[in-house]
Amino acid sequence: MKIVIVGATGTLGSKITADLEKDHEVIKVGTKTGDLQADITDPESIKIMFEKVGSFDALVCAAGGGHFGPLNSMTTEEFLKGVNSKMMGQINLVLLGQHYINPKGSFTLITGVLSDDPVRNSVNLATVNSAVNGFVKAAALELENGVRINAVSPGVVEDSPELFEAFPGHKPVSMERVVFAYRKSVLGHVTGQIIKEV
Amino acid sequence: MKIVIVGATGTLGSKITADLEKDHEVIKVGTKTGDLQADITDPESIKIMFEKVGSFDALVCAAGGGHFGPLNSMTTEEFLKGVNSKMMGQINLVLLGQHYINPKGSFTLITGVLSDDPVRNSVNLATVNSAVNGFVKAAALELENGVRINAVSPGVVEDSPELFEAFPGHKPVSMERVVFAYRKSVLGHVTGQIIKEV
Numbered sequence: 001m002k003i004v005i006v007g008a009t010g011t012l013g014s015k016i017t018a019d020l021e022k023d024h025e026v027i028k029v030g031t032k033t034g035d036l037q038a039d040i041t042d043p044e045s046i047k048i049m050f051e052k053v054g055s056f057d058a059l060v061c062a063a064g065g066g067h068f069g070p071l072n073s074m075t076t077e078e079f080l081k082g083v084n085s086k087m088m089g090q091i092n093l094v095l096l097g098q099h100y101i102n103p104k105g106s107f108t109l110i111t112g113v114l115s116d117d118p119v120r121n122s123v124n125l126a127t128v129n130s131a132v133n134g135f136v137k138a139a140a141l142e143l144e145n146g147v148r149i150n151a152v153s154p155g156v157v158e159d160s161p162e163l164f165e166a167f168p169g170h171k172p173v174s175m176e177r178v179v180f181a182y183r184k185s186v187l188g189h190v191t192g193q194i195i196k197e198v
Numbered sequence: 199m200k201i202v203i204v205g206a207t208g209t210l211g212s213k214i215t216a217d218l219e220k221d222h223e224v225i226k227v228g229t230k231t232g233d234l235q236a237d238i239t240d241p242e243s244i245k246i247m248f249e250k251v252g253s254f255d256a257l258v259c260a261a262g263g264g265h266f267g268p269l270n271s272m273t274t275e276e277f278l279k280g281v282n283s284k285m286m287g288q289i290n291l292v293l294l295g296q297h298y299i300n301p302k303g304s305f306t307l308i309t310g311v312l313s314d315d316p317v318r319n320s321v322n323l324a325t326v327n328s329a330v331n332g333f334v335k336a337a338a339l340e341l342e343n344g345v346r347i348n349a350v351s352p353g354v355v356e357d358s359p360e361l362f363e364a365f366p367g368h369k370p371v372s373m374e375r376v377v378f379a380y381r382k383s384v385l386g387h388v389t390g391q392i393i394k395e396v
Contacts, residue, residue, distance in 0.1 A: 043274045071340035076241045076290055083281065091325070092274055118336035127289070130332025131325050138316035138324035142269035 001025065002056045002102075003186065006040065006093060007063025009033045011159055012110070012178060016062055019179050020186065027053055031063075040064060040089030043096065050100045058186045059097050060108045064089045067124040068166070079124050086110075087128035091135055094149065103145035108185040109136060113155040113198050119167050129153070133194050140192025148191035152181040155198035173197050199223070200254045201384065204238065204291060205261025207231045209357055210308070210376060214260055217377050218384065225251055229261075238262060238287030241294065248298045256384045257295050258306045262287045265322040266364070277322050284308075285326035289333055292347065301343035306383040307334060311353040311396050317365050327351070331392050338390030346389035350379040353396035371395050 001024045007013040008028035020026055028034035029049060038049035040063055066082025067074070090109045097107065114122045115129035136151045143149055155173040156163050164172065181195040199222045205211040206226035218224055226232035227247060236247035238261055264280025265272070288307045295305065312320045313327035334349045341347055353371040354361050362370065379393040 071293075071337055072296065072342060074293055076286070076293060079286070079289060079293065083286070087329070088274070088277070088281070091277060095269075095272055095274060095277065098270065114336065115332045116335075118332075118339055120339055123333060123336040123340065126336035127329050127333040130335075131285070131329035134313045134316075134328025135321060135325040137314075137328075138312065138321040139269055141316055141318055142321065144270060 001058060001186075002027070003058040003060060004029060004053055004056050006038065006059065006061045007110075010062055012157065012175065013062035015175050015179050016060060016182050019183065020060070027056070040093065041084045043092045046089075046092050046096050050096055053100065055100055055102050057102050057105045058108070059093060059101065059106075060182060060186060061090050061093055062110055062182075064110065064128075066128050068121050069124075070121055071123050074123065079127075082124040082128040086125070087131045090132055094135070094139060098143065098147065101147055104147065106148040106150070106186055106191075107139075107143075108182055109149070109151045111151045111153040111194065113153060113170065113196070115153065116196075117170070117198070119170070121166065136194065137192050143191075148185075148189070150185040150190060150193045150195055152178060152185060153194050153196045153198075154178045154181070171198075199256060199384075200225070201256040201258060202227060202251055202254050204236065204257065204259045205308075208260055210355065210373065211260035213373050213377050214258060214380050217381065218258070225254070238291065239282045241290045244287075244290050244294050248294055251298065253298055253300050254303065255300050256304045256306070257291060257299065258380060258384060259288050259291055260308055262308065262326075264326050266319050267322075268319055269321050272321065277325075280322040280326040284323070285329045288330055292333075292337060296341065296345065299345055302345065304346040304348070304384055304389075305337075305341075306380055307347070307349045309349045309351040309392065311351060311368065311394070313351065314394075315368070315396070317368070319364065334392065335390050341389075346383075346387070348383040348388060348391045348393055350376060350383060351392050351394045351396075352376045352379070369396075
């Protein structure tokens with residue numbers, strides 16, 4: 001299988017890559033590193049990346065950020081950080097990627113627990129995670145040629161201890177479980193699912 | 199109570215207005231009609247509207263659109279219609295409105311059944327409805343001075359028969375039930391709720 005991994009060199013992406021490249025051809029995409037570079041906040045950059053990739057069997061995303069901060073001083077500009085990156089970045093990967101993906105291929109996006117179980121300062125990320133979850137459920141009804149789509153929605157991961165204080169009472173999730181969720185989406189048969197690892 | 203109703207002259211907004219203006223001071227906001235005009239896709243226009251309103255006790259939104267059309271030809275530009283209107287339009291009403299609302303006030307936004315139960319062609323609206331639902335749940339944790347926030351999430355309404363064909367198997371909801379959902383949010387005590395009328 002030819003698998004494109006966007007965010008392949010990040011904390012999570014590097015684990016997913018190590019897992020999937022054992023048995024598959026992996027194309028690593030990063031903002032500055034990897035086999036190919038793309039800025040997911042720029043649809044034109046995504047399109048250039050797909051033109052270089054050509055056809056593929058699976059796209060995995062472990063990229064996209066947002067704004068973490070208090071609601072009472074939040075500006076529209078701060079809010080748009082997550083909208084342009086984790087939300088529209090991932091949605092544009094699908095809107096554009098649907099024209100390059102092989103029949104029976106799959107898209108696997110990343111969301112997170114904040115959509116269901118927000119914490120203080122998480123308004124932007126809760127919103128964009130929810131948006132991508134809604135996109136996945138609706139897009140699964142329409143993707144053609146047996147193409148599937150899922151989101152992996154992890155809790156705060158063990159490898160990000162710097163976040164623990166901001167997530168009181170959230171039990172950290174092992175990276176192994178998150179990598180298994182990606183395997184389920186890429187190698188399994190489910191579609192339209194929000195695969196929760198919390 | 200001084201209640202600002204954005205989208206007051208629309209199909210739904212006019213019913214909510216008729217209900218609430220019996221016992222409250224209502225300020226009707228429309229794009230071209232009403233007591234005040236605002237374009238919710240433009241944060242500057244929203245800010246000017248709030249400056250004219252001054253302090254208020256409740257903001258009710260029954261406005262905001264999106265793109266309804268097939269995924270296989272959907273462009274980023276089409277997708278941004280819903281992002282800029284029903285999603286960021288409503289979110290900006292809260293980001294900006296939190297600085298004008300009175301203690302113990304409330305925000306009531308509009309989403310819809312497509313976040314949970316999408317139909318063909320609904321990818322954009324499913325996404326933006328989900329986004330606003332996620333925003334409401336997270337914002338409820340942080341709004342200060344007892345200010346509440348909820349979303350009303352109706353199914354396809356009886357008064358929009360032109361939509362029935364696009365929603366096969368969705369039982370139309372009476373406008374009366376949707377108006378009751380707004381009453382629950384504005385006059386009740388709940389917060390962080392997605393009030394579903396399906």
